[in-house]
Amino acid sequence: MGRITLDKVTKKFGDVEVIPPLDLTIDDGEFVVFVGPSGCGKSTLLRLIAGLEDVSGGEIRIDGKPATDLPPAKRGLAMVFQSYALYPHMSVRKNIAFPMKMAGMPEDEQKRRIDNAARALNLTDYLDRRPGQLSGGQRQRVAIGRAIVREPAAFLFDEPLSNLDAALRVGMRMEISELHKKLDTTMIYVTHDQVEAMTMADKIVVLRAGNIEQVGSPLELYRNPRNTFVAGFIGSPKMNLIDGAEAKKHSAETIGVRPEHIDVSASEGTWKGRIGVAEHLGSDTFFHVHDTGLAETLTIRASGEVALRHGDTVFLTPQADKIHRFDAQGLRIA
Amino acid sequence: MATQHSRSAARIMISPAVLLLLAWMIVPLALTIYFSLLRYNLLMPGTERFVGLLNYKLFFNNPAFFTALLNTLLLVGGVLIITVVGGILLAILLDQPMWGQGIVRILVIAPFFVMPTVSALVWKNMFMNPVSGLFAEFSKAVGLQPFDFLTHAPLASIIGIVSWQWLPFATLILLTAIQSLDSEQMEAAEMDGASPLSRFWYITLPHLSRAITVVILIQTIFLLSVFAEILVTTNGGPGNASTNLTYLVYARSLLNFDVGGGSAGGVVAIILANIVAIFLMRMIGKNLDA
Ligand SMILES: Nc1ncnc2c1ncn2[C@@H]1O[C@H](COP(=O)(O)OP(=O)(O)O)[C@@H](O)[C@H]1O
Numbered sequence: 001m002g003r004i005t006l007d008k009v010t011k012k013f014g015d016v017e018v019i020p021p022l023d024l025t026i027d028d029g030e031f032v033v034f035v036g037p038s039g040c041g042k043s044t045l046l047r048l049i050a051g052l053e054d055v056s057g058g059e060i061r062i063d064g065k066p067a068t069d070l071p072p073a074k075r076g077l078a079m080v081f082q083s084y085a086l087y088p089h090m091s092v093r094k095n096i097a098f099p100m101k102m103a104g105m106p107e108d109e110q111k112r113r114i115d116n117a118a119r120a121l122n123l124t125d126y127l128d129r130r131p132g133q134l135s136g137g138q139r140q141r142v143a144i145g146r147a148i149v150r151e152p153a154a155f156l157f158d159e160p161l162s163n164l165d166a167a168l169r170v171g172m173r174m175e176i177s178e179l180h181k182k183l184d185t186t187m188i189y190v191t192h193d194q195v196e197a198m199t200m201a202d203k204i205v206v207l208r209a210g211n212i213e214q215v216g217s218p219l220e221l222y223r224n225p226r227n228t229f230v231a232g233f234i235g236s237p238k239m240n241l242i243d244g245a246e247a248k249k250h251s252a253e254t255i256g257v258r259p260e261h262i263d264v265s266a267s268e269g270t271w272k273g274r275i276g277v278a279e280h281l282g283s284d285t286f287f288h289v290h291d292t293g294l295a296e297t298l299t300i301r302a303s304g305e306v307a308l309r310h311g312d313t314v315f316l317t318p319q320a321d322k323i324h325r326f327d328a329q330g331l332r333i334a
Numbered sequence: 335m336a337t338q339h340s341r342s343a344a345r346i347m348i349s350p351a352v353l354l355l356l357a358w359m360i361v362p363l364a365l366t367i368y369f370s371l372l373r374y375n376l377l378m379p380g381t382e383r384f385v386g387l388l389n390y391k392l393f394f395n396n397p398a399f400f401t402a403l404l405n406t407l408l409l410v411g412g413v414l415i416i417t418v419v420g421g422i423l424l425a426i427l428l429d430q431p432m433w434g435q436g437i438v439r440i441l442v443i444a445p446f447f448v449m450p451t452v453s454a455l456v457w458k459n460m461f462m463n464p465v466s467g468l469f470a471e472f473s474k475a476v477g478l479q480p481f482d483f484l485t486h487a488p489l490a491s492i493i494g495i496v497s498w499q500w501l502p503f504a505t506l507i508l509l510t511a512i513q514s515l516d517s518e519q520m521e522a523a524e525m526d527g528a529s530p531l532s533r534f535w536y537i538t539l540p541h542l543s544r545a546i547t548v549v550i551l552i553q554t555i556f557l558l559s560v561f562a563e564i565l566v567t568t569n570g571g572p573g574n575a576s577t578n579l580t581y582l583v584y585a586r587s588l589l590n591f592d593v594g595g596g597s598a599g600g601v602v603a604i605i606l607a608n609i610v611a612i613f614l615m616r617m618i619g620k621n622l623d624a
């Protein structure tokens with residue numbers, strides 16, 4: 001079980017309020033991703049849940065029981081840190097055994113769990129090595145192993161993949177997702193990378209300056225961003241936001257169109273512009289289009305085969321049903 | 335330093351310094367060994383002659399030798415234990431955020447800047463003196479007989495004085511080591527359910543092992559040759575109770591004017607220091623690898 005409820009939780013460092021009153025419910029077995037720009041309070045929120053920071057106000061409940069004043073070890077949560085935080089002088093086996101040893105678990109039960117975790121995480125051959133003798137990905141797996149063996153009510157991850165190279169990151173992303181499917185335990189995952197959020201989450205929590213901007217499934221956020229911040233943050237490349245006369249035509253203050261929802265033509269269309277930089281990814285090409293009179297640049301996503309060059313004149317047509325409208329406060333107009 | 339050329343250039347460049355250091359070391363060592371093989375007493379000038387290992391035989395047969403050897407080891411061991419344990423505790427204390435941290439840190443480091451002779455004299459006259467010392471005052475205040483430290487516990491008193499001098503060094507090195515401990519490791523241990531004591535035992539202490547090794551190695555080198563503190567407080571006495579090897583060599587060569595005997599003692603001290611160094615390196619030097 002791992003249902004976590006935050007009730008008007010706030011956090012101040014001195015006079016600075018990093019987390020204004022915040023309510024959030026995380027259901028048992030959910031994979032929740034906190035996503036937001038750097039410094040928006042994601043780690044702080046996670047550390048509040050873990051008990052590594054004291055709340056300044058409000059209440060945290062785990063499985064319905066008040067946990068606000070419980071020390072970290074008593075909350076039944078396991079955390080995987082950004083720096084892995086492995087114990088450098090202990091072997092992998094001892095690292096994984098540490099929480100069980102602290103809990104006074106019998107030796108044979110410890111051994112059974114270590115073997116299971118090592119098998120699940122492909123660490124069997126490395127159990128007697130020190131963390132310093134492992135690659136980044138292996139260290140990451142040891143940190144996860146140390147968390148698994150406690151059989152916690154929920155896992156907390158703080159940007160666990162940010163120290164890995166791109167290829168490894170994709171691999172570990174899948175491994176963590178698979179682990180979640182297998183264990184069916186609540187996971188809270190912090191990242192600033194919206195791709196990680198989109199690919200892994202059951203539920204995404206978008207944060208800005210400690211405030212929750214929107215909570216929803218990845219596709220909900222993609223289809224119906226509640227405001228311009230979420231619209232710009234979720235989706236890659238970013239949504240084009242256009243204000244001024246063009247937005248007024250749609251009776252909105254700002255309109256947003258995703259790059260993949262703009263059709264390109266060499267001969268006719270709603271908007272006219274000049275191709276700037278083209279980024280060829282093979283499968284797709286991203287064109288940055290200038291001189292449209294709408295915004296500095298518009299990004300459009302075309303198939304990889306489109307033969308347009310730098311300086312060419314193009315015509316763009318937004319797909320009518322994919323235009324997002326926002327009011328003066330940046331909130332979505334239904 | 336990759337090419338043959340740059341390597342030989344480097345050798346030529348450093349050779350003057352190396353030669354100077356070598357001469358600096360070899361000449362006194364050779365002279366000491368040479369003197370140790372002579373009958374050479376300053377009270378009988380002109381009678382020097384080669385006596386082989388006689389000086390060594392006399393030095394070993396002197397009952398003071400074994401007392402001095404034991405005292406040396408007790409002094410080194412005692413000070414090491416006090417400074418390492420005390421240094422760890424102080425370092426942990428100083429690492430806590432507290433009011434007036436900067437001033438407290440300076441106060442803790444201060445004893446290191448006091449010369450050994452001065453600090454030993456201050457301890458002797460202002461603290462341990464059985465008539466006018468502070469400790470005597472305290473004893474009298476609570477109605478006890480003042481204790482004459484330097485007469486009844488001379489070696490322990492000297493261990494105390496020397497520990498006081500070296501505690502700042504140990505504290506400083508251990509404090510920097512504690513500060514380099516990754517706070518996420520501590521938090522991970524906290525989440526893993528480790529009590530403060532377990533965290534100290536399983537995380538902090540292993541993290542400090544290398545710094546402790548450095549403290550022990552460096553201090554041992556200096557503690558084997560403690561001299562000034564003994565000279566100004568007990569003069570090695572009463573009897574030989576606080577004589578270490580260094581002091582014995584001094585007493586031999588400069589109080590008895592026996593240069594030959596003193597030199598033999600010096601050579602013995604060098605050999606002993608090396609034996610201790612080898613043992614230390616064997617025992618704890620592996621902490622320094624990787
Ligand atoms: N211990 C602290 N003391 C003071 N300010 C802090 C502390 N920890 C974090 N902050 C501040 O809180 C804000 C949120 O930090 P953090 O939660 O680490 O952001 P994120 O993980 O989203 O990048 C930042 O502005 C940061 O400077």
Ligand SMILES: [Mg+2]
Binds near residue numbers: 042
């Ligand atoms: Mg962070």
